[in-house]
Amino acid sequence: MERVLRIRQHTRRGERAPHKPLLLLLALARFQQDGGRPIPFSAAEQPLRRLLDEFGPPRSTSPAYPFHHLTNDDAIWVVDTMDGPGSPGPVLGRLRTPGVQGRFHPELAEALTADPSLVAQLARALLEANFEPSLHDDICQEIGLELDGIGLPARTERLLPPRDPAFRLQVLEAYEFCCAFCGYEGWLNGTAVGLDAAHLQWRSYGGPDSMGNGLCLCSLHHRLLDRGVLGMARDHTIAVSRKFVGRTPSAVTQVKDLSGRPVREPQSGLPTPEPDHVDWHTAQVFRSPARAAA
Template sequence: MNWLDRIAALRQWARNGTRAPHKPLLLLYALARFQEDADGGLRYTAVEQDLQSLLAEYGPPHKTTPAYPFHHLVSDGVWEVRTDRGDGSPGSGVRELRQTGATGRLAPELRAALRREPDLLGRIARLLLDLHFPPSLHGELCEAVGLELEPAESGRLVPARRQRDPRMRELVLTAYEYRCAFCGYDGRIGTVPVGLEAAHVRWWAFGGPDDIDNGLCLCSLHHKLFDKGVLGVGDDHRVLVSRRFVGHSAAARQHVTALAGRPLTGPQPGTRRIAAAHRDWHTRQVFRGEPRPAAAPAGG
């Protein structure tokens, strides 16, 4: 049985590029717990808060529940649920999972494969990360679930039917003249840019192309905040800042809240700006809450 193919084929609710990372998040969490205790189970009432926190941090902007993947992942053949009544999930309702003592864990065949092949756990984890989350979030997501991974093997784990374009970074940074589109940062060491990255507006994992009109040159800080839904891009190509973001320090105001309403820096004339379809996807699927009003001019 090819477990990577099975993981890549997880059935998820999807419509118009809607993000539904519920099952991948539960699997990453379960893999981390497997590292700690290969025979242990995850009682729903004991892990519900952890899973809810993961969904709030890395899931879609709208409210959701960990009961959904806890029940529905069984149908993918990688997960099992038992209750005080015996084998089988009682359903996807929170009350049913709580009242029946529902306990989930990786399917027996998958647990056996993980024991036989020591590197399989890392390969599955990296596949889940590559297919469902942008690279800027991989490290902190592993830390959030408690997953310990060895250095990655050579080669990508994304299905070969779609490969990333290695030229995108240079094309996007050139289009924005090596300046962060949000704050204008343009640091270098000698002639080498430092802390500048090519961000996908519509995530590559969700069909976002490696095209200039789906890219932004961003500094490392603003790339992370963009992928976390703190920052966005409005229809008028001005910076959106989420009302949900809270920062009282002068640094938070200067580097985040003061960006509200600021026009993007770049791209240079003759270069395609961000396509409306990609901006719309990011606003619906990543940006959190409502945008703040434009920041008042300094001294105004």
Template sequence: MIHGVAERVVSQDEVLARLSSLRSHRAGGTRSPHKPLLVLLALGRLSATGTSEVPWATAVEKLADLIRDYGPPSSTQPAQSAAYPFTRLRSDGIWTLDRDVPMDRVRPLAAGAVVGRLEPLLEEALRNADLAASAARLLVEAEFPPTVAPDVLAAVGLDPDVVLGAAGREPLRRHRSGSWPAAVLEAWDRQCAFCGFDGQLGAAVVGVEAAHVRWFTFGGPDEPDNGLALCSLHHKLFDRGVLGLADDLRIAVSARYTSRTPAGKVVYDLHGRPLRPRPGTTPPAAVHVDWHSEQVFKGPALTT
């Protein structure tokens, strides 16, 4: 046990319940993965170094990058974005700082070289590798779709194969429709709505997937007006915010996206291309397109 800490064991159920409470910090479908990203970063450091300590100097660089790359679009300065979860996570009872500093203030964090870490009893419990993997899986699956979750885990220093194979996680509160993916692929002629890729292996579609416009984890329904058939590449780019949809259902490419090779530059050619669903296919609803534009797409779009 950690010196000076009462001899109490935090159970696996308590650990997962305390971390699950972070999911409640969202309203109206607004994404706010800042606290889960900080906990995942701390879990990555615990796995690599034996301690969950995250110095502010690391947070202002690493955590700020995670929020920029995997959070919703924001004009907030990087250091300020990192300061919010770094100071506010204390109120959830799972994070401590080595000195008292005001909420949200960047200057005291830098001046004091403040260090944060998981609450000691929680950290001790999470030294169990299986429990840590289950905790990481719970957090990442609650905040990100399957196309993005492995990237987030790798970015914080956790092995995606280990974490996403972890057992014992809390079951999903909502159950996905088993028929929705096939229905979406059929509606879009089993080809990518963005580029037209229509690969098959025998009679089976290969490399084309049913994509939610509004993520399932944020209330996106398994309905025709929330689905697109996308090739694996464009599904990934759509969920990462490289690609989006304008109000008139033309494809938008983020101005933040860059490429140096002809293969990568092909993505630029998608900008402004209209969706062309077959007659009778339900196009994405405006409410879902608006959510994706506000919460996922890394605007602004390229200029035409």
């Protein structure tokens, strides 16, 4: 578990780089489905590209990079060619050569075979360490990964960013249990339903559980924020990605028409979203460019 969570990830100016975790999640799903047979690059290229497009940073990245560079981490990943073990490099043309395939290092493959629950445990740890919770189900559905309700071992918690259990209630109370984007509020037997405390800068990338990094959002707009469909401009207006396509009346009223609207402010005297966290989301998650104001 420690070895997988400590894989080296490319960092430059604080950019988000979940490329290796996405490859590992794809490989874990394949291990769960077929018992760990090697994955030809030709079979991994398109699924990995889609994962990078959907859940990676806004910039375009080649699936060749994680497929090759994960071999540099300790006893995690091996790439074979027709001539034997050894990656031909992070170049698409070379990796597309017949016979190039990736597989888990024998030590890791043996551990996964000996303990079937380890697949789900590693997957949960990778998801927690690299993605907001609203994206976990989407990623698992995309790759066909079954977690079967298996949680993390207690000892793993120390390897992940700590959570503040008070954060959610603090944020919801600050926004008076209303979505800061659409104004939705809902209650069932005295309990707020369909409302979340969203992070602008993700916890997995240094975002704190603080009011200056939080927004009260309905479940729909929280998920769209984390997918980069929605964002927030420095003037505290809502940004809607021009890449979003929605033609039905509900898509127009619930998403497109939000463009340029002011974000609901928290109660007087409480912190508003801080510019650094707004800028992080704009650079690392939001799918630019933004639509013109509705």
